[in-house]
Amino acid sequence: TGRKIIVDTYGGHGSHGGGAFSGKDPSKVDRSASYMARYIAKNIVAAGLASKCEVQLAYAIGVADPVSVLVDTKDTEKVAPESLDKLVRKHFPLTPRGIIDHLKLRRPIFRKTAAYGHFGRNEPEFTWEKTDKAKALRKDAGL
Numbered sequence: 001t002g003r004k005i006i007v008d009t010y011g012g013h014g015s016h017g018g019g020a021f022s023g024k025d026p027s028k029v030d031r032s033a034s035y036m037a038r039y040i041a042k043n044i045v046a047a048g049l050a051s052k053c054e055v056q057l058a059y060a061i062g063v064a065d066p067v068s069v070l071v072d073t074k075d076t077e078k079v080a081p082e083s084l085d086k087l088v089r090k091h092f093p094l095t096p097r098g099i100i101d102h103l104k105l106r107r108p109i110f111r112k113t114a115a116y117g118h119f120g121r122n123e124p125e126f127t128w129e130k131t132d133k134a135k136a137l138r139k140d141a142g143l
Contacts (some may be wrong), residue, residue, distance in 0.1 A: 026105035029096055033057045033066070033088045035128035036099045038119055040092050044071070046131035047138040049084060051076040057094065064095040087140055091133050103127045 028030045037055040044053045050073035053077075058068035071084045088094075093102045100106060109125040121129060 026100045027096060029059045029099075031058070032096060032099045032103070032105055033059060033094075034095065035103055035105070035110050036092065039103065039128040039130065039133075040071075042129065043091075043131050043133040043137055044073070044084065044088075046134035047141065048134075048143060049073075049078055049087075049137060049141055061098075064097070069094065078143065083141060087137055090140070091137060103107055125132070 037057050040055045041053040044050055044055075052074040053076075054072045054074070054079065056068070056070040056072070057066045059068075060067050069088060071081065071088055073081070073084070077084060093099060104127050107125070112121075112123065112125060119129070
């Protein structure tokens with residue numbers, strides 16, 4: 001539908017790049033990278049590496065790896081910010097293909113996102129809500 005993502009995500013609390021999720025397949029990083037950013041942030045908090053976390057991923061057309069990865073913990077981090085950056089790049093696939101494969105975004109799951117938003121859902125289809133990387137992150141961070 002092209003409905004703006006502010007409606008579907010955090011209601012203005014978090015940063016947004018514009019664009020829309022609805023009507024886009026997972027090859028569009030507007031959608032898939034937003035899901036990965038959510039997944040990364042949730043796992044950082046679940047690992048106890050920070051109590052707040054916002055992750056921003058920026059991509060350029062024709063470039064698979066993100067041109068920027070920003071992890072903002074709002075000064076709540078328990079490890080050095082440089083360590084967080086390294087942990088993110090080590091534990092999370094950040095190319096469009098890596099995101100699609102890791103979060104299993106090729107499945108027919110997007111109809112459910114059309115109502116009640118994309119984030120904060122507990123259904124198993126919403127793989128970006130899992131915190132399955134928390135233990136490995138915590139271990140690698142030395143906590």
